[in-house]
Amino acid sequence: MTLVIEARDLSKAYGDVQAVDHVTLAVKEGALFGLLGPNGSGKTTMIRMLTGQTLPTGGEARVLGIDAAKDPVEVRKRVGIIPEQETPPSFLTAMEYLKFVAAVRKIPDLGKKADWWFDFLDFADKKDVLCKDLSRGTRQKLMFTQAFIHEPALALIDEPLINFDPIMQDLVKDYLAGYVKSGNTIFLSTHILEVAEEICSEFAILHKGKLLHAGPVADLKAEGGHLPSFFLSLVRRDHRV
């Protein structure tokens, strides 16, 4: 099966702090891959390196066959990204922001697509409101929309559910599951373990920048394992070490 993400010995240091430490992992096409880890484990830095938002200090990352450090713009052209912080431009309305994204990404026929997303995520009544005046949840809906509106083959999404209410979380989980069923790939960074166990086909655990484990969720379940308890035992053991 085709690999859409290949990270080899990927490292990132901020001064003396090793945010990501020689991580090697691969994500297959059609997977819903969950990157799990406690706060500060390096998940966001991993996504930032995979999308060329920050340069690695070691190793390499290829996304859809493209070197993310050498051609970050091409990577970002072909993938969808939900960043850790929801930061649409303050003084554009929600609709104007989508038009801005469409103009940058050269997306034709935005109108129908935008309307579909406004209805699907239930924020059509906010489309003429400035982004700075939107609630965090609505901003997150907007960032979710911009990540998927060009129907990318791969989406790298950082804590996409964190600002959503339970109803919206359910809706979005279903959407993500359906998205990978149609052949696309999702790289999901989260520390909501129950969500990861429910929707991910594969997962990896990062702790203090190091990869502790990577494998299919099905294998864990086949052995009678439970992702939250497996995660906690692995991280606690590593913490003691």
Add this chain to the structure above:
Amino acid sequence: MFDLFTSMLREEWRVHSTMFGSLSFALFPFLIFGIAFMGSFVIPLVEKTLPVGNLAIVVHANYLVLGLMVGGFGMLGNEVMNRRFGQASLLAYSARSLPLSERNIFASFVVKDTVYYFFLWVFPFAFGYILASPFIHVPLASALYLLLTLTLSFLFGLCGIFFLSTVYVWSKPVFWLFLILLFTGIGGILATGLNPAILFPPLLLHNGFSWTNLLLSCAVLASLFTVSLWLFNPESVGSEKRYEDTFSPLLQRCSPLPNPPLAAKDMIDLYRSGSLIGQTIFSFIVPLVVIWFFLSLMDRMFPSHGLVFLFAITTGVIASTMYTWVTMFDNFGPYACLPVAVSTLISGKLTTFAILQIIPAVFIAVVAALSGEAAYIVPAVVLGIAVSFYAVSVMAWLCGLSPDVLVYDVKVLFVYLVLVGLVITVFSAVAFMNPYYSFAAIILAIPAWLLVQKAKVRWDAVDPAGF
């Protein structure tokens, strides 16, 4: 309250030192000190062509303008600073999580900024002069006295523009009324044949100490500061005002330009935030009117046409700071999920900057016409705009998307001063020789273009993870 103030001081230090290192930030005042110290030795040499009285006017005017340029705190209630430094979660925006009123936090922020500017700009300059004074036979008391009057000059600019910008945000009609009254007052004084500059308290003090003047100055400053704080109104969050789509028509209009979506977005940012009008008034027109006024006091020192060209060059330099207007809304963060490179953003910001150059072009033309030099409108505009584009290319090369932060890197400031200072000197001389030689400034397009290309390559190679 004092804890908050000291934490803000520490925070400001770290904002800069994380961008370019503690040493480069710490050396900034040393550069200003060095310029003043060495510059002091030139005073006896230029005394014949530039009498000490006029030099005092120039220096005080410079610090008044510096205060004017940095004092627009009234505009901070809006989203701009939050966007620029939002991800750094500055203390100034933590009112919702601290048991302190927004006004207290804001007051600490303004005092902190004033203290920083004092130690970065005002004190090192005066200290340089104080240390040089024994060598140039200036009494120490007189040099020390300059520290006081320069500080007052700076504070008059800062508090004056703080007051005006707060009134502007508070009530536009009151602001315009106030401005009309102010200019009518100045016009009235001019009509009597008096020079209003002599009524400028720091200059009055500089010419002769008086406790009354000093106390009056302090009272005026304290009043301006207190009223500004009292009027300050933090922007309400969560209003659900609705806006029509302005982006699509602007995108159409910008389509012949490079990076139309980025330029359209920047124009909307400027317009809806109130910055386009606010910055034009407080960071452009007011400082330039003050500069024009002080320059006109020294018109006998220049060739007959010289003043308008010197003013065009000065306008060009001030106009180049419009680049900070368009870069203050966002760093690379909000664009990181889109297929744009830092170089594309720089190019987009420069496109918006180019659109804004209509303001200095019109301004130079109006000033040239009003000062009876209408024949020189075209060469003056060409000179001013050429200098502006050249200076902004230097800024883009040195600072990328963070000119307002990186300018405090001593290496950046030094290179900027050398590169821009050289051009100012050469083209002032050229324009003084013959007004029409100013057209030669078009040649600045070549280094400007090269510097922008270098800026793009340079900042694409830098990890954009700033704040």
